[in-house]
Amino acid sequence: EVQLVESGGGLIQPGGSLRLSCAASGFRISGKYMGWVRQAPGKGLEWVSAIYSDGAAAYADSVKGRFTISRDNSNGTVWLQMNSLRGEDTAVYYCAKVLLPWYFDLWGRGTLVTVSS
Amino acid sequence: EIVLTQSPDTLSLSPGERATLSCRASQSVSSYLGWYQQKPGQAPRLLIYDAANRATGTPARFSGSGSGTDFTLTISSLEPEDFALYYCQQRSNWPLTFGGGTKVEIK
Numbered sequence: 572e573v574q575l576v577e578s579g580g581g582l583i584q585p586g587g588s589l590r591l592s593c594a595a596s597g598f599r600i601s602g603k604y605m606g607w608v609r610q611a612p613g614k615g616l617e618w619v620s621a622i623y624s625d626g627a628a629a630y631a632d633s634v635k636g637r638f639t640i641s642r643d644n645s646n647g648t649v650w651l652q653m654n655s656l657r658g659e660d661t662a663v664y665y666c667a668k669v670l671l672p673w674y675f676d677l678w679g680r681g682t683l684v685t686v687s688s
Numbered sequence: 689e690i691v692l693t694q695s696p697d698t699l700s701l702s703p704g705e706r707a708t709l710s711c712r713a714s715q716s717v718s719s720y721l722g723w724y725q726q727k728p729g730q731a732p733r734l735l736i737y738d739a740a741n742r743a744t745g746t747p748a749r750f751s752g753s754g755s756g757t758d759f760t761l762t763i764s765s766l767e768p769e770d771f772a773l774y775y776c777q778q779r780s781n782w783p784l785t786f787g788g789g790t791k792v793e794i795k
Binding site for chain 1 (some may be wrong): 689722724726730731732733734737743744753773777779782784785786787788789
């Protein structure tokens, strides 16, 4: 089955760090663009970061300098390293595969990140 | 940043009726606009890309139109499973942005 599975979410204090993982199965991520989109509780969708097949990355201004996206094509995994976390980063984080730059045609079920003291 | 404004916020309709959802961009995005459907507790699902192209698995009752700054998602005859949230998204410029969503609810 073709799917993405996120992990690594949880409760973290403001200023802390978390690393989210996204494992792809049923397809190879090499040659594919990937991204992260988040959704705060009861709110709409917000694009967070995207990574090209060669590893080049783009970030939303709200996370630039704090979050880093990376990938390992051999393992079929994409990561989102999140540092200096703030309350406004609280959200469900979805990993997604890009259909053609830049729409997201395959999504994981998401992992919840809660930033609170 | 390109701001996408969706209207209405909520659309109350009955099964079998036609739904018309609007997405307006703060500047031209050419035809680089997509539509997603999201049901409670689920991830979004891509329905339409580049304004008018149905994604794999999207039923023919869903159609998209528009270019420049004004876009429309039309559901020709609502099925029970179509009652959900719908978001538009542009890929014309960084950062990628989504609209605020339109909820299609059962009247």
